[in-house]
Amino acid sequence: MALELPKEKWVGKIGQVVIGALESEGGTRTSQVAIGGATSLPFLGFEGEYPNEPPIGMEIFDVVREDYPEVVRKPFEDVIDDPGKWAKKCVEEYGADMICIRMIGTNPEEENRSIEDAEQTIKELKEAVGVPLLIYGSGDEEKDAKVLEMASNVMAGERCLLGLAEEAAYKSISVATMSNDHGIVAFSNLDINLAKQMNILLTDFGVKLENIVMDPLQAGLGYGLEYSYSVIERIRLAALMGDKILQVPIMCGTTRMWNAREAFKEDAATGDSTSRAIFWEATTGLSALLAGADALLMRHPDAVKHVKESVKNLYGGGEQ
Amino acid sequence: MALTALDIYKNLPQTNCGKCGFPTCLAFAMQLANKKASIDACPDISDDAKELLESSAAPPIKLVKVGSGDREIEMGDEVVMHRHEKTFYHPVAYALMVDDDSPDIESKVQATEEMKFERVGQEMQLDMIAVRSKSGDPAKFSSAISAVKGKTSVPLVLVSQNPAVIEEGLKACGPDRPLIHAATKDNYEKMAELAKANNCPLAVLEDSGLEELAELSKKVKEAGVEDIVLDLGKKPLGKLFQELTLVRRLAIKKLFRPLGYPVIMFAGGEGASEGLEAAIGTVKYASIVVMKEADRAIMYPLLTLRQNIYTDPQKPIQVKPGIYELNGPAEDSPVLITTNFSLTYFTVAGDIETSKVPSYLLVADSEGLSVMTAFAADKFTADTATELIESCGISDKVNHKKIIIPGQVARMSGKLNENSGWEVVVGPRDSSGLPKYLREYVGA
Ligand code: B12
Ligand code: SF4
Numbered sequence: 001m002a003l004e005l006p007k008e009k010w011v012g013k014i015g016q017v018v019i020g021a022l023e024s025e026g027g028t029r030t031s032q033v034a035i036g037g038a039t040s041l042p043f044l045g046f047e048g049e050y051p052n053e054p055p056i057g058m059e060i061f062d063v064v065r066e067d068y069p070e071v072v073r074k075p076f077e078d079v080i081d082d083p084g085k086w087a088k089k090c091v092e093e094y095g096a097d098m099i100c101i102r103m104i105g106t107n108p109e110e111e112n113r114s115i116e117d118a119e120q121t122i123k124e125l126k127e128a129v130g131v132p133l134l135i136y137g138s139g140d141e142e143k144d145a146k147v148l149e150m151a152s153n154v155m156a157g158e159r160c161l162l163g164l165a166e167e168a169a170y171k172s173i174s175v176a177t178m179s180n181d182h183g184i185v186a187f188s189n190l191d192i193n194l195a196k197q198m199n200i201l202l203t204d205f206g207v208k209l210e211n212i213v214m215d216p217l218q219a220g221l222g223y224g225l226e227y228s229y230s231v232i233e234r235i236r237l238a239a240l241m242g243d244k245i246l247q248v249p250i251m252c253g254t255t256r257m258w259n260a261r262e263a264f265k266e267d268a269a270t271g272d273s274t275s276r277a278i279f280w281e282a283t284t285g286l287s288a289l290l291a292g293a294d295a296l297l298m299r300h301p302d303a304v305k306h307v308k309e310s311v312k313n314l315y316g317g318g319e320q
Numbered sequence: 321m322a323l324t325a326l327d328i329y330k331n332l333p334q335t336n337c338g339k340c341g342f343p344t345c346l347a348f349a350m351q352l353a354n355k356k357a358s359i360d361a362c363p364d365i366s367d368d369a370k371e372l373l374e375s376s377a378a379p380p381i382k383l384v385k386v387g388s389g390d391r392e393i394e395m396g397d398e399v400v401m402h403r404h405e406k407t408f409y410h411p412v413a414y415a416l417m418v419d420d421d422s423p424d425i426e427s428k429v430q431a432t433e434e435m436k437f438e439r440v441g442q443e444m445q446l447d448m449i450a451v452r453s454k455s456g457d458p459a460k461f462s463s464a465i466s467a468v469k470g471k472t473s474v475p476l477v478l479v480s481q482n483p484a485v486i487e488e489g490l491k492a493c494g495p496d497r498p499l500i501h502a503a504t505k506d507n508y509e510k511m512a513e514l515a516k517a518n519n520c521p522l523a524v525l526e527d528s529g530l531e532e533l534a535e536l537s538k539k540v541k542e543a544g545v546e547d548i549v550l551d552l553g554k555k556p557l558g559k560l561f562q563e564l565t566l567v568r569r570l571a572i573k574k575l576f577r578p579l580g581y582p583v584i585m586f587a588g589g590e591g592a593s594e595g596l597e598a599a600i601g602t603v604k605y606a607s608i609v610v611m612k613e614a615d616r617a618i619m620y621p622l623l624t625l626r627q628n629i630y631t632d633p634q635k636p637i638q639v640k641p642g643i644y645e646l647n648g649p650a651e652d653s654p655v656l657i658t659t660n661f662s663l664t665y666f667t668v669a670g671d672i673e674t675s676k677v678p679s680y681l682l683v684a685d686s687e688g689l690s691v692m693t694a695f696a697a698d699k700f701t702a703d704t705a706t707e708l709i710e711s712c713g714i715s716d717k718v719n720h721k722k723i724i725i726p727g728q729v730a731r732m733s734g735k736l737n738e739n740s741g742w743e744v745v746v747g748p749r750d751s752s753g754l755p756k757y758l759r760e761y762v763g764a
Contacts, residue, residue: 003531003576006569043561221621222439223663226628229603230404237402261752263621270437271617279592280621283599287625290603302592310596313557 007047010240014038014247014294015210016052017183019098020132021159029158030130033097035213036249036294041236043314053315054289056304057098057134057297058090059253062113062121063105071264071277072299083121084128091129094301095308100134101125106147107138118147122154134161134185145172152176161185161213167198174205183211185251190217190227192234199245213251218293220257221284229291236292252288253297254281282306323376325353331369332362339363380572381580384521384547386499387475393447395607396582401572407632412602414622415448415477415610420464421455429471432614437623440637440662444623450610451489453480458488465492477501477610483510490518499523501584502551503540512543523584527553530563534578548581549608557588557597564605582607591615595622602626636688637662643712644669649678654761655714656724656747657705659686659694668751675755677762680717684708691726702735709740
């Protein structure tokens with residue numbers, strides 16, 4: 001008797017969000033990415049569709065904090081003070097599928113950069129690279145309202161993702177998103193119910209579900225990664241089992257891992273600090289993908305390279 | 321899934337004789353399904369039915385042990401697909417592979433033996449050595465094994481498909497119960513004999529498909545080997561990943577016995593790529609991952625990943641609440657407070673140790689939550705902190721009443737001062753600020 005392979009029959013389908021508008025669509029992007037669209041668990045294309053190899057974006061800043069770890073600073077030493085050049089290097093040398101800029105310099109508690117300055121940065125970025133863009137505020141609610149409104153207008157017609165919408169601050173960013181047909185990143189803090197709540201708040205406010213990508217927080221390796229792993233896995237299972245409001249693609253960042261000194265501090269006992277940091281970031285990102293994330297944002301070029309290679313190997317080879 | 325009461329009932333004599341102590345066979349079946357009765361209570365059950373019921377009560381993935389003594393490894397006996405459904409019980413074992421014709425076996429093994437990490441109070445290190453017969457020469461294999469055994473007592477994997485080589489290897493191992501790798505469809509009879517004679521677990525290797533693998537494992541079992549480990553063979557990573565999932569599903573969801581065993585995987589690639597393949601095996605369903613290299617910069621994060629994934633979701637790793645003395649404190653030493661989430665404790669204690677300032681660290685019972693999480697969940701509050709200060713006996717150890725609290729919970733300082741009568745000092749938000757802070761604090 002032939003062995004019957006147990007394939008799950010999922011009823012749900014994860015939405016697909018395409019970002020970046022090509023010239024033919026009225027934008028100026030030279031490439032697009034499609035996030036999501038799966039009807040199977042990650043890399044299990046034999047029982048459904050897993051149509052889009054997860055894209056990997058790279059994360060840059062308008063202004064780099066002084067304590068930005070040396071290990072990730074180094075590959076960009078020549079360009080780190082110029083977001084346009086920084087982005088260009090990410091795309092041209094390191095193959096970033098998208099660029100996410102975090103406008104932390106606009107925060108009144110930090111450099112309090114003006115809207116005009118911020119606008120200049122975003123215009124330069126738009127010129128510098130042709131990949132789809134993500135623009136995140138600094139986490140200051142009032143300032144972000146202005147920064148993201150500006151960003152939405154500057155990037156009109158380009159189909160960006162704006163972020164981060166949070167439970168306590170989502171209205172002005174939703175408006176910024178809707179006014180120019182961008183997408184939005186819904187952030188929630190390690191909790192499946194909060195993730196769901198965010199999608200409900202946004203859709204109640206008028207954002208279409210097909211314009212939402214959710215970020216349920218990827219904790220760093222060694223710093224709560226297991227919580228993230230299970231939250232993402234539960235979100236994905238619930239979505240595939242039919243929970244409509246969770247049928248939204250997931251994008252995670254390895255951002256948090258760069259707060260864990262253990263990952264990159266000098267310490268001979270735990271090996272070369274650069275290799276360790278790179279592997280730490282790659283593992284943090286890969287585990288998010290294995291749990292169910294559809295896209296990643298990362299920082300170190302070699303970590304990106306390794307994860308891309310793993311994704312290629314996982315995506316190919318099996319039945320899709 | 322386990323058998324239902326009805327499945328069990330079908331296998332009982334159905335005479336309702338009552339000798340088991342229950343009025344009907346169905347009532348007895350229901351107790352059996354709930355594991356509240358033993359099958360032995362029915363004297364009239366047929367041998368076949370008894371065997372069937374007993375084996376269905378066995379765990380979906382067999383528990384297999386490798387090695388002997390205090391470094392023996394247990395693997396298998398997992399019951400869920402996803403860790404949040406319950407927990408993953410037996411952490412994947414990492415094995416370093418050495419070749420029998422390699423000139424530096426001893427130094428390689430020595431280096432791995434010395435590679436020990438401590439993280440959040442747990443020891444982490446490599447678990448096994450896989451010795452591969454590259455030469456094909458039994459004598460060489462045997463001496464390689466002796467060389468390895470001279471340096472470590474971890475369980476071994478003997479890698480050769482030549483029974484004559486394995487036989488010599490087993491002699492060199494003595495009673496140590498290595499894992500034999502591997503039985504194939506060409507050599508399984510001999511390999512099964514060797515495994516039985518030496519009471520060793522045996523890996524079965526078949527890369528052409530799961531059905532073929534199941535066939536082979538059945539034959540090996542019929543030949544009398546109970547402790548089996550599966551090797552799905554070398555194949556593209558995507559394929560291997562899918563099969564690892566399918567094997568786990570077949571075992572757990574279908575109780576498909578021929579694949580109800582732990583799985584061994586050989587990571588491909590080199591350096592970080594090999595490490596990431598090992599990471600994939602760690603997260604999704606390998607019980608042993610064999611690697612060709614063991615660089616500290618890869619192993620430390622990898623072992624951390626294993627520690628994360630194999631943490632019981634219901635209980636975070638914790639330390640005991642109470643007073644911790646760091647750097648040899650005296651009665652005028654500073655007193656600090658934190659929570660008993662192990663990650664929090666070890667981060668804070670590590671930073672205090674770095675400061676070299678003799679200190680008392682009070683650890684509050686937050687049920688294993690971090691400072692911020694516990695604060696948000698009302699498990700680390702002015703009240704619980706006061707209770708700890710009063711009950712732990714710190715007043716008898718110091719001649720002052722001054723306590724340093726985490727910067728993140730500055731908000732509790734007024735109430736804590738009021739409740740406890742202790743002067744409250746707000747420390748840095750991140751404990752990495754403690755070395756500088758504490759030096760200035762005692763200097764002033
Ligand atoms: C992982 C996590 C969880 C895990 C729990 C992990 C655990 N075992 O504690 C889970 C998913 C269960 C969880 C749940 C909740 N969480 Co939570 N969680 C986190 C997260 C992401 C990381 C926490 C962590 O592990 N930090 C690492 C440890 C080492 O940090 P720490 O204990 O604070 O220690 C540091 C400092 O406080 C300081 N320090 C510690 N001790 C001392 C002592 C002295 C003397 C000094 C000077 C300094 C010092 O140094 C340490 C190192 O930097 C944080 C967000 C974040 N990135 O911080 C949110 C966070 C802590 N959670 C939060 C909340 C609100 C919750 C929930 C109430 C609701 C929710 N949905 O998130 C629940 C409550 C849980 C419950 N009811 O049981 C909030 C707290 C908000 C607030 N300001 O009070 C946070 C900040 C997220 C946020 N921004 O909203 N959470
Ligand atoms: S002893 Fe056996 S046959 Fe008799 S009632 Fe119980 S289960 Fe049925």
